[in-house]
Amino acid sequence: MKNKYIDLVDQTFDFPNEAFDVNEQGELSFEGIELSDLIKQYGTPLRFSYLPNISRNIKRAKKWFNVAMAKVDYQASYNYCYCTKSSHFSFIVEEALKNNIHLETSSAFDINIVENLIERGLLSKENYIICNGFKKEQYVENIANLINSGYHNTFPILDNYRELDALTELVDDDKTINLGIRIASEEEPKFEFYTSRLGIGYKNIVPFYKKKIQENPRLKLRMLHFFINTGIRDTGYYWNELRKCLKVYRELKKICPELDCLNIGGGFPVSTSLSFNFDYEYMAEEIIGLIKVMCEEDQIDEPHIFTEFGSFTVGESGGMIYSILNQKKQNDRESWNMIDSSFMTTLPDVWAISRRFIMLPINRWNDPYERVLLGGMTCDSDDYYNSEQHANAIFLPEYNRDEPLYIGFFHTGAYQETIGGFGGLQHCLIPQPKHVIIDRDQDGEITTKLFSKEQSHKAMMKILGY
Structure with a gap:
């Protein structure tokens, strides 16, 4: 028995x-x-x-995306970012940074962590710092200090209209501000609301760019940022939202030649059962393939791809x-x-x-x-x-x-x-x-x-x- x-x-x-x-x-x-x-x-x-599992997962994701790009002759780079909000502990972030990655931040104190890592030689001016989240005054001030210090790869991701004015006031006149805009994606039907509170609505992004960014020589819109709460899943909902994001990217690219980065956020799942089964390699290939095809349709250059993996990195x-x-x-x-x-x-x-x-x-x-x-x-x-x-x-x-x-x-x-x-x-x-x-x-x-x-x-x- x-x-x-x-x-x-x-x-x-x-x-x-x-x-x-x-x-x-x-x-x-x-x-x-x-x-x-x-x-x-x-x-x-x-x-x-x-x-060791942190470095293992970073290397796995890099391989999946780089192989996917090679298969379709994708003419741009892949950039892995770690979302510090998943775990801010020094030993976690330090292990992740051993793998030539970049960081995504969410609050003012995150920038203090970044400054500490810079002082210790663990971050350089070549590392991207993707600054997400709704930004209070101290957060904006800390981001501006990074840019004023010469960290040109600091990308403030605009979550609302007012953040842009605050940034331009605090960043030195001789510095270029490389910007991103976060799309306020539509939420999955199970949510109690229709649209994410984070970011700017699909229909408002192009008019906002024309009105506030296009004619300002200090500003460069470099990144379009896309993220959905359910993460990267092989569902109709995910593919539909990604296509909507790519449609906005294509519209922006026609009037914004400096736009060259697409941030597809994060959300690769973590194993939560011994029966867990997820085809990561397939998803990476499908995502890269879709972006490649849609860029070819409009005859525009493929964007550099950024992902922001938090739970997948450290979970x-x-x-x-x-x-x-x-x-x-x-x-x-x-x-x-x-x-x-x-x-x-x-x-x-x-x-x-x-x-x-x-x-x-x-x-x-x-x-x-x-x-x-x-x-x-x-x-x-x-x-x-x-x-x-x-x-x-x-x-x-x-x-x-x-x-x-x-x-x-x-x-x-x-x-x-x-x-x-x-x-x-x-x-x-x-x-x-x-x-x-x-x-x-x-x-x-x-x-x-x-x-x-x-x-x-x-x-x-x-x-x-x-």
Whole structure:
């Protein structure tokens, strides 16, 4: 009778795979990391960042787009940008920058990070800084300071009409401002509104250019920026919005010869299940092929392509490990496995937007399994996890008071720390868990370093004013 947890996984997925494996003792490894050893060294709850996966995904995307361009003889360049909002941590950004990429920013403090990277020699004037977002005064001022310092590849992406006037007032008269305009795309029908609040409407972009930019010698419109919330998916909605974007690009190009960059945003998906299957190479080829054809129809030069990958860059580098503290049987059908932390504070996406991650036990894969619910430690009914991406259920090795059970959530590297308020107040004063950085040395050996300790009561009370 096949009733072990490993039997359940074997009959459901193609397992093991390149990221996960299980040894004879029934213990899980991730990217060659023995997670039981990590728990012995650092304990739980534990957040980790595995840096090599960042460089891996950047290299993969570069290959997909460059190969796609070569296949159709595309006569322009591909430029990979990392969206810092996905994770601002220094070790994340530094790892990404090892791969000759560029940055996309969202707020004033992002520019302070850029300035720090410049001072340390990690960014040069050849790097593109794509400045997105609705821009308050400090953000505009910081962007202007970068341009005035000679960083000519700083591209403010206009989100509204007023930002242009503020920029021209602050940038020195002898400096050229390379601009981008963000398209306010139509949202997918499931949204409660029709058009994105970000950017300028399709029909207003050409008139705005003619009125405010075309005759000003200090201004050059270099980039058209396109992004949709659902990300890059092989759906009718995505292709329809991309075609609308290209139509605007073609109209602008006829009257704006300096326009030579098309930013197709980001949104390559991250694996959230062992059954995940997405043809990245196909999508890159289809996107580049469509742009090539539409440019040929109008006999215009192909634009340089920019992508802004945030979650795709860093998502698959992150993980969160918990201990099961106890099991509560609230009725004859539901068993609650209680973790030693909170989903609301450590994985806020699971309750805020019902996001699902790869969830697997770390040990006891050779034991029988049972269906359970997972509960967090806060006094909040939303602090739970009740299903996986591939099934409306959770199965784990049977609870045994005498045999500890550890579980891991994987590919959690994007947004969780910042949305959860890293280093700040946590719901019900649940402390922020320790955070470990995992890397490999020149010989390929695994190295670990404690980035931050578990939050102490003194640190929490200081924030609260006690």
